[in-house]
Amino acid sequence: MxxxxxxxxPVVSRLLDEDPRVAVVLAEIGVDGFTAARRRHPDRVINVGIREQLLIGAGAGLALTGMRPVLHTFASFLIERPFEQVKLDLGHQGLGxxxxxxxxxxxxxxxxYTHMAPGDISLLDTLDGWTVHVPGHPDEAETLLRHAVAAGDDKVYVRLSAQSNTDALPVDGARFRTVREGRSGVVVAVGPMLDAVLTATEGLDLTVLYATTVRPFDGPALRRSAGxxxxxxxxxxPYLAGTSTAAASEALADIPHRVLGLGVARRELRRYGTVPEHLAAHGLDPHSLRERITAFTRAASGAPGRPKT
Structure with missing residues (x-):
């Protein structure tokens, strides 16, 4: 796959053909994928080289002329390194x-660690008005990319990952999707975490919601499932643990609730390892997730052998 x-x-190249407003700005990363598109649209496929601050600034300049810029590089170089430009060139100027x-x-x-960005969405949360898509499958990524480009002049972040669920689900760029229903709690699985969550919660009396658009946070869906x-x-x-706990608590402000945020820990892993090893180290593999989820929900019910909270 x-x-x-x-x-x-391929998707953005087709969008370049379909919509004269679309422009692509790259910072060396991903240039080869746009070779053909650059021949067809030399004025709308721009490579600024390894200059990530310029990447954002050039995109903002295009937006000022009425274009719909698509900016691409690794997450750490797209959000963290040029954060001042994201904040000012786009946010302060009201550009999408x-x-x-x-x-x-x-x-x-x-x-x-230079190429890791578990804190990207937490960082964007300090700014106003961002839509954030976290697809869990290539088919979902294609749908959400089209949603993002078609979203008028909004500010949209699409977080692509090499990790993927086995199957794609229908996504609409807005709402959470109910995948499994239960009565003892709600687990929100974001993007590529769905397969691991479904395996971890197999046989447990828990509702599983699937989230591929996390900002705005679908509070109404969470409220319906929470009751x-x-x-x-x-x-x-699949990013910094606790990133969405405040959003979940705000959605349930008038309902007694507890929230457990699982994700990438703040501690830095100083060995390269593999992706599965990183998932296990952060407790995001199915076995660890099952242990952590059952410990949390059993503690609330006062099950034997578990402390009450």
Whole structure:
């Protein structure tokens, strides 16, 4: 199966053909995928070289002229390194763009910590008005890329990952999807975490919601699943643990609830390893998730051998 990033250049190349407003700005990464598109649209496929601050600034300049810029590089170079430009060139000036990242939290461990960005969405959360898509399958990535480009002049971040669920689900660029229903709590699985969550919760009386658009956070869907009684909510995110706990708590402000945020830990892993090893180290493999989720939900019910909270 191809990857989400394999879909990026073909989809955006077609969008360049279909919409004269679309422009692509690259910072060396991904240039080869746009060779043919650059021949057809030399004025709308731009490579600024390894200059990530310029990547954002050039995109903002295009937006000022009425274009719909799509900006692409690794997440750490797209959000973290040029954050001042994201904040000022786009946010402060009220300009829209589509930021499409690669490498996610640790998709390329051999690249080291410079190429890891588990805090990207937490960083964007300090700014106003961003839509954030986290697809879990290449087919979903294609749909959400089209949603992002078609979203008027909004600010949109599309987080592509080499990790993928086995099957794609219908996504609409807005709402969470109910995948499994239960009565003892709600687990929100974000993007490529769905397969692991479904395996981890097999046989447990838990609702599983699938989230591929996490900003705006679909509070109404969470409220419907939580109901009016005391609820236990577990968020399983493929980036920094706890990124969405505040959003979940805000959605349930008038309902007694507890929230457990599972994701990438803040501690830095200083060995390259493999993606599965990183997942296990952060407790995001199915076995670890099952242990952590059952411990949390059993503690609430006062099950034998578990402390009450």
């Amino acid at each position: 191809d990857t989400m990033r394999d879909r990026f250049a 763009a589509v930021l499409v990242s690669a490498a996610a939290s640790f998709d390329w461990p051999a690249g080291g 009016a009684a005391r609820s236990d909510i577990v968020l399983v995110e």
